[in-house]
Structures are given as C-alpha cells and as structure tokens.
Amino acid sequence: MTQQFYVSPEQLMKDRADFARKGIARGRSVVVLTCRDGIALVAENPSPSLHKLGEIYDRIGFAAVGKYNEFESLRQAGVRFADVRGYSYSRDDVTARGLASVYAQSLGSVFTTEGKPFEVELAVAEVGPEPYADHLYRLTFDGSIADESNYVVMGGQADVVNEALARTWNQETGFPEAIRTAVAALSATRIATAPSGAASNGNGSASGGSAPSAAGAVGEPAQGETDQLGAGLLEVAVLDRSPLSSRGTVRAFRRINTVELDRLLSGPEGD
Numbered sequence: 001m002t003q004q005f006y007v008s009p010e011q012l013m014k015d016r017a018d019f020a021r022k023g024i025a026r027g028r029s030v031v032v033l034t035c036r037d038g039i040a041l042v043a044e045n046p047s048p049s050l051h052k053l054g055e056i057y058d059r060i061g062f063a064a065v066g067k068y069n070e071f072e073s074l075r076q077a078g079v080r081f082a083d084v085r086g087y088s089y090s091r092d093d094v095t096a097r098g099l100a101s102v103y104a105q106s107l108g109s110v111f112t113t114e115g116k117p118f119e120v121e122l123a124v125a126e127v128g129p130e131p132y133a134d135h136l137y138r139l140t141f142d143g144s145i146a147d148e149s150n151y152v153v154m155g156g157q158a159d160v161v162n163e164a165l166a167r168t169w170n171q172e173t174g175f176p177e178a179i180r181t182a183v184a185a186l187s188a189t190r191i192a193t194a195p196s197g198a199a200s201n202g203n204g205s206a207s208g209g210s211a212p213s214a215a216g217a218v219g220e221p222a223q224g225e226t227d228q229l230g231a232g233l234l235e236v237a238v239l240d241r242s243p244l245s246s247r248g249t250v251r252a253f254r255r256i257n258t259v260e261l262d263r264l265l266s267g268p269e270g271d
Contacts, residue, residue, distance in 0.1 A: 016117045020141035023119030027065040029156035029186055030123070034134045034171055035178035038127045038241035038252065042182035044156070045235040053237045055253035057082040057094045059127050061239050065155030066120035066141075074103060074122065096126030100137035100145050108143025117141050121154045127239035127252050131171055157189040164188040175238055176264050179256070183229055183265060190227040231262035 028044035030052055041063050043052040052071075054062045056078050064071035081102055082094045103122055111117045118141050126135040136148040151169055153162045164185035173181070236256040243252045256264070 013112075016111060017142060020111075020117045020119050024066045024121050024141065024155055027155040029158060029161050029189070030063050030065050030154045031151065031161060031165065031182040031185060032061075032063050032123045032125050032136060033151035033165070033169060033178060033182055034131055034136070035173050035175060036131065036171065036241075037175045037178070037238070039125045039134060039136075039239040040175055040178045040182060041125065041237045041239070042179060042186065043235045044186050044229060044233060046233045047235075051235060053235055053255075055237075055251070056099060056124070057086065058091060058250050059239060059252045060094070060096050060099065061125045061127075061237065061253050063123040063125070063152075063154070064120055066118070070118045071120040071122065074106065074118075074120065077106070078103065078124075096124045096135045096137055100124045100139060103139050104143045104145040106143075107139060107141060111142040123148075123152045123154060125152075125239060127241055129241065131241075153185075160189050161185045179236055179238075179261075179264060183234065186234075187228045190229070228265075231258045231265060234261060236261055 030041070030043040032039065032041050039061065041053045041061055043063065043065075045052050050068050052064055054075050056062050056075070060082070062075050062078060064075070078099050082099065085098070086094045103124065107118055107120075107122075120141060122139040124135075124137045124139070128134050136150075136152050138146045138148050138152050138154070150171065151165055153165065162185075165181070168181050168184065170177075170181070238254050238256065239252040240246055240254060241252070243249050243254075247254070
C-alpha cells in the first residue's frame with residue numbers, strides 16, 4: 001500500500017518561497033539609486049547581450065535579478081502593456097505604479113497557481129522632474145510590491161551591498177559619482193584574499209620563497225581590501241532627469257557603454 005503524505009498549503013507556500021529565494025540569491029546583485037541627475041541602474045553582469053537592465057517607456061526603466069528567461073518575458077510584457085496603454089489613452093497614463101501593479105498580479109498568480117514560482121526579483125523605476133518625484137518599486141517572486149525610497153538592492157549578497165550603500169549614498173551627487181558609489185557597494189562583496197599557499201611566515205614575506213605574494217603586488221588589492229569591479233563586469237544605464245535639454249529626446253533611458261564606463265570609473269578626472 002502506497003503511503004501518502006499530506007502537505008499543508010502553508011508548508012507548500014513556504015517551500016515555494018524558499019526555492020525562489022535560493023534561486024535569486026545565486027544571481028549577481030543589482031543596484032538602482034536616485035541622484036541629482038536622475039536614476040542610475042547598475043548591475044554586476046559580464047554578459048554583453050543578456051541584459052538585466054532595460055527601458056519600458058519614456059521615463060521608466062526596469063531592472064531584474066534571477067532567471068533570465070523569466071524576467072525577460074516579464075520585461076517584454078511590460079513594454080507591450082505600456083505601448084498599448086500609451087496609444088489607447090495618453091503617454092502620461094503610463095506610470096511605474098501601473099506597471100508595478102501588473103507585474104505584481106502576474107507574479108502572484110504564478111506563485112499561487114503554477115507548479116514552480118518565478119525565480120526573479122524586479123525593480124521598476126520612474127524618473128521625475130525633481131528628485132522628490134522619482135518612484136522606485138520593488139517586486140518579489142510572490143507578487144509583493146514595495147514603494148522604495150533612495151535606492152533598491154536586489155540579488156546576490158544584497159545585505160552586504162545595502163549596508164555599503166547606507167554609508168555612502170548621497171542624493172545630491174551627479175551620475176558619475178552615483179555610479180561610482182553603486183559600483184563600490186557592489187564590489188563590497190569581493191574581498192581580496194591572499195592566494196592559497198602564500199600564507200605569511202611572520203616577516204611579511206610569503207612562506208616557501210622570498211617573492212612577494214600576488215596580494216601584495218603593485219596595482220592589486222591587499223588582503224582584506226575590496227577588489228573593485230571593472231567596466232567589463234558591469235552593466236550600467238541611467239534615466240536622465242532632463243533628457244530633452246541634455247540629449248534632445250523625451251526618452252530618459254540611456255546605456256553607458258564600456259569605454260565611457262571605464263573612463264568614468266577611473267575617478268573624478270574622468271567625469
């Protein structure tokens with residue numbers, strides 16, 4: 001006789017939530033933060049084509065972590081919703097709040113009715129004419145929605161990145177400094193350590209030889225320091241607060257290419 005086990009609805013929901021959280025935590029982190037010039041979106045993403053950041057509408061951006069095929073399908077659905085609503089009514093009727101509500105309904109429906117929840121976490125950002133008019137919405141795998149202020153951190157070691165941002169974020173900065181702040185926070189999860197077999201022998205040199213360890217080489221971080229992410233490992237975009245005056249377009253979303261980002265990360269002189 002086959003023994004059957006009863007699983008309560010509460011336990012089933014808990015198991016699904018744990019499954020989704022583990023999948024999201026395996027991904028690399030994303031930061032969305034407001035600043036004087038607009039909203040910066042910064043993701044640790046070495047892929048040049050599988051984007052975590054995207055444009056939804058004129059002044060609305062999208063960021064995600066988790067399974068690419070799942071959040072990409074949601075992004076595309078959001079673009080279609082925005083286009084239809086803007087065409088049927090008015091472009092002003094397309095808002096981040098409306099998009100976030102649609103995403104919340106979709107995620108909640110999948111979480112409660114499908115066999116597997118989406119392993120994704122989303123952020124929908126809308127830049128306003130002034131910093132106080134910016135909107136950041138964070139959506140989790142179960143359809144929960146939160147109206148965030150200042151910045152959003154998702155995926156990976158989000159607690160470490162969030163702690164770093166809490167110390168360094170400043171709304172009065174421009175895009176260059178805001179992006180550097182976000183990159184530094186993402187890099188906080190990458191603590192440099194001495195290579196195996198290069199333990200100190202007590203006199204400052206590596207054991208087994210007189211050559212200095214790699215961690216002490218010129219231009220490389222010493223043990224315990226953060227190893228800053230380079231431009232090739234990052235995906236960066238911005239929502240410009242005044243795109244019409246700065247670029248002659250109503251579309252606020254703009255990607256930062258690798259060359260520009262590398263120059264920007266080199267320091268204030270690269271602004």
